[in-house]
Amino acid sequence: MLERVFTVVDLGGTTLRIARYGVVTGTLSDVRRVPTEGIARHPGEPAPVLQSKVAEQLASLAAESVERHGSGALAIAFAGPVTADGHVVTAPTVWGERCAPLPLRLLLEERLGIPVVVVNDLTAALWRYVKGPDEQPFCLITVSSGIGSKIYRAGEVLLDAEGHGGELGHWTCDTSPHAPKCDCGGHGHLGGIASGRGVLAATRRAARTDPNGYAHSTLARTAPDPERLDNPALVAAVLDGDAFATAVLRSGLTHLASAIASVFTSIGVRRYILMGGFALALGSRYVQLLTQELERQGCFGLDPAEIRRMVELGATDDNHGLIGAGRLLVTRQAKQSAVMAV
Template sequence: MKAIVVDIGGTNLRVALFEHNQLKQIKRDKVCSFAVSKLKGQELYQAFLSQLESTLLPYLEQYPDCPLAIAFPGPVSPSGMVTSAPTLWGDEVRRVDFLGDCKKRFQRRVVLMNDISAAVWRYAGKSVGKSADKSAETSLKGSEDFCLFTISSGVGNKVFLGGKVLLNEHGLGGELGHCQLAFDEYALPCDCGGSGHLGALASGRGIEQLSRHMASAAPAEFAVSELARLCREDISQIDTRKFIAALQSGDEFCRRVLKRSQHYLVQAMSHLYHSIGIKRFIFIGGFCCAAGQLYLDNLKQVVREFSWFGLAESDMENMCRLGALDDDHSLLGLGHYLSGGAYDA
């Protein structure tokens, strides 16, 4: 199976050729988003489409018969309508026929799905058939139910239940990043325009602003932290790179920020477990990847502070896993999805 696969993120645009269960000819660009462009509304959307076309052109010319599969960072309806993409377009662009626009521009059949839905198929084990990714040590056996979380520019998630990704008729399901969990002084602004959302507190961008908020609230504690030293005591200079460096050095201030951030995340996990029985969680994404085992160890500590009806201590210990420490999840997932015969259906 050979396919051109695309992963659109809030920060990067990645394209590759999927062949023999591997990625080849990988290309990465900074994506045209509201964070880097002065354009707004339809002008921003058209600039993004032009960038996508320019990036894809060499692949389309070299592989004229290959299907094109795109993973998108927002809800995608079965008809290919994108309702919103806060990490990509903020609240400037809503309800666009992205699939239709791609078909017109690229003149071939296009498979479009949410980026986390695509990533799920990397970890769905035997349910994707012979193409299951052997390199992902966290692949689950058979059709074991699980939830995949991505902790990166935003927070996204998808539930794999009963052998399929759980979505409603509009492609919605797995938007816990925009579920409001904070209603007090921690109800920080989200890219979508809301406040107190999980993504505003637990994503990479969210942890940056949570760090700034907590540093402003406790200036004496921040002043003696390793993070303050790295930022020269300038709160505005806090970013994820400095935060992770300070966290890895054992900085207590950063550990306190991470614990509060993960407390909101575990609230969401608890709701999933107690409502539909999901008790396996896989974590991927740029921030999660960069923090690595330290992120997982701290998360497990927070998990143990919650009450989980019907779970033993060993169940809680095995509840959370890190995915493969790369950013190929959606690209490989798209390839596995197509290799499993879904494209021919």
Template sequence: MPVRHVASFDIGGTNLRAAVVAVDDGTARVVSQRRQETPNHLILPAMSAAERLDAVLDFIVAAVSEARQSHVIDAVAAAFPGPVDAAGRIAALPTLWGDDGQALCPLALDGLLAARLPGLPICLFNDVTAAGHRFVGQHRDFALFTLGSGVGLKVFIDGQAQVGPHGAGGELTHMVFDPSPGAPACDCGGRGHLGALASGRAWQRVCAAAEQDGQQPDLDGFVEPLARAVAMLHYALGLELFLFSGGLSEALGETLRAAIVRRLPEQGWQCGQDWNAMVRLAPDDDAHALIGGALAACRE
């Protein structure tokens, strides 16, 4: 089969990223990429959700047009930080537009892109689902966490993402982990969710508070909800591989991984688990959703 070129997108809460990915016999490499700041609800609070959506669509269309100047583009793969249902509709995008854009959902984004990019196959993914497809050639049963603007999670069993008909699978990150009234607010509008407690934005908040108090940030305390989530998946599903990726994972690296491992023995029954072997860092090239989305698009 000839090499296929996919225009692949990772639409994050902090950055919009575009790449041309060459896929050849099940392997993929990034040929070129570009990025720009995401017009999210925190940096541009006056912009409406509809305006943010238009800005994202404009970015995708412009990047595809640029890619076509040097490559024959065979498909478009777009990964978004929200649940995607079986019909390809996005149920929510809280890290992009907070809770004020929920009126736009469920959003048939593949149709909007197809109208702007006629003739190109459009493949729409949750961002962590896309990222996970990079690893299914190496692993069959695993959980992938992404720690970025929010917290993403997907479980793969026998190489397939377990998302359910409404795309809710893996949204453990929007469960309440801190029920106290003063728990941090989540982008979705709730409080005390894992995504509000253990994201990159949450770590920035912890570091700022510690600096104000003249103390070091408490990393072991910060990662406890992540350790609890790992333990839940291990005890419920028997998973024994947990990969951590995303900007915060890359920034803290082994320090973060070791802290999670330290907090795991207190989470439940200890029956010989080798937590140190189970919890791993994904490669730190920050291209998982771009590469995984392209691979998945070529499999469809």
């Protein structure tokens, strides 16, 4: 008997990945990568033009994959806010400026003739960590070029129908007049301060403010000019115990710890899973420093031992969106079957 198969897609600003997902085995195969036909590949093109390019690229690749694998459904993890009915609201990293919402689910279902699910990429990634109906609440946080989050509770991701929620990276944690600028255009957002990109920018600012401290840092040996410093060098310095680099990282973690403490205090979520290139590159050291800051600030009602159990690292591969999209689709189809059987 042939295994049921889905096609899963993880569409980001730079890369589109598409794969075969085995429903019974829960495994990926035939993973293919292509550049996304968006703003990174076609800078300067108007947003509506890029939106059309991406939609056509996705439809063509999905159609080919569905036919090749005999897929019974399609799930897409999309880098941007998505409504409950599968409309992509905005996609700054994919087509840049805001334009009309894209009814992606409807377009693909009409073209492919199979069920389609479209969700935010981090929403999809979260489902990788849902092992069953009794899964306890948790928050998935990605720390890479930006910061994002999603919360799972009682079988659902906590979002409203218009896709709002899970944007911890756009919480304004610095209201000072000279707060760092976020990629979204706002100022003082957590993502612009504590992300990999934010910490790198903060390290460069610290080097200008304290040139002597920077000169005595291992960072200066890698990049005498701090403007030429990059994230791999910054990560290496932190892992090597460099005091200058670690101090800058801690300054960003102060805000991230405060955000986590606020989520816990508000709704009682006690488990936080970290993913994203920057957090995973720093690995256990990142968890250690973040947990130390959480202990310093405190989480109302928890003792230090309980706080130390709050944060953990996610899987170290980059298949979160693909695997999660497959698991989400399995869950939704199972719910639909249960309703129809009543």
